[in-house]
Amino acid sequence: MEVSELIESAEALLLDFDGPVCSVFAGHPANIVADKIRNFLASQEVPVSPSVMGTSDPMLLLRWVGSHHPTLVVLVEDILCAEEATAVLSATPTPYGHEVIRLADQSGRQVAIVSNNSAAAIMKYLAMHKLNNHVSRVIGRAYAEPHRMKPNPDSVISATKATNTAPNACVFVGDTATDIHAGQAAGVRTIGYAKREDRGPTLAEAGADTIISNMSDLLPGLMRKNDRNT
Structure with a gap:
């Protein structure tokens, strides 16, 4: 059609x-957001799988946390929500x-x-x-x-x-x-x-x-x- x-x-x-x-994420790059999520996971002594270690996609990290560390998903969700609120400004x-x-x-x-x-x-x-x-x-x-x-x-x-x-x-x-x-x-x-x-x-x-x-x-x-x- x-x-x-x-x-x-x-x-x-x-x-x-x-x-x-x-x-x-044009003005607030997605890789910076992904790094913040990874830094949080590191602070919780959560080893990140090689499959998402180098990703610049924060959504992929959120999915991974939901699948592998569901007790942390609310905290990661809150980080991502805050970062998105900043990102839309630019x-x-x-x-x-x-x-x-x-x-x-x-x-x-x-x-x-x-x-x-x-x-x-x-x-x-x-x-x-x-x-x-x-x-x-x-x-x-x-x-x-x-x-x-x-x-x-x-x-x-x-x-x-x-x-x-x-x-x-x-x-x-x-x-x-x-x-x-x-x-x-x-x-x-x-x-x-x-x-x-x-x-x-x-x-x-x-x-x-x-x-x-x-x-x-x-x-x-x-x-x-x-x-x-x-």
């Missing part, structure tokens, strides 16, 4: 946050990401953010950029339950219920294979946002219904309301 056709038929637009909306908006949110709302579609980032950080960013009134729902990371992060479909399912929209009437835009897998499992249609050229094949292999390279590719479809939104 063509991008414009997919978007035009959507009653609700679901967006991942880090990627389609902004680059969360997050870089994705080109045309804000315009997509505004136009989707103006067209009568509901907009929901569905993210592995914390809801508090997302809402802080939306308020800073005067987007909060254009977003119907924010579904962030389930607190201290990293097993529920995407690719688990829980957050996408919650977004369809929160917007009172049938899954097949929703379109979910994400930039990772985990987004696409979560969307598929929830029964929604998916658009892969390949912000880098090398992301395209990965998103295609994950099974995205279609792939875009720029968020502006969504604008033409949003400019046309479907019959259910008029």
Whole structure:
């Protein structure tokens, strides 16, 4: 299905946050956050597995703690939430990401953010950029339950219920294979946002219904309301 056709038929637009909306850790790098988590684990005399020792992804560390040291997951979650709240202060908006949110709302579609980032950080960013009134729902990371992060479909399912929209009437835009897998499992249609050229094949292999390279590719479809939104 063509991008414009997919978007035009959507009653609700679901967006991942880090990627389609902004680059969360642009000014407060993810590797610094990961190091803070590792330093905390070291202070607790927790040996970190080689599989995550060198990662720059704090989400991966949170998942690892949830699986291997669940008694510490709340403390690590709190560290990550605080760091994300700092990171959004210097997050870089994705080109045309804000315009997509505004136009989707103006067209009568509901907009929901569905993210592995914390809801508090997302809402802080939306308020800073005067987007909060254009977003119907924010579904962030389930607190201290990293097993529920995407690719688990829980957050996408919650977004369809929160917007009172049938899954097949929703379109979910994400930039990772985990987004696409979560969307598929929830029964929604998916658009892969390949912000880098090398992301395209990965998103295609994950099974995205279609792939875009720029968020502006969504604008033409949003400019046309479907019959259910008029």
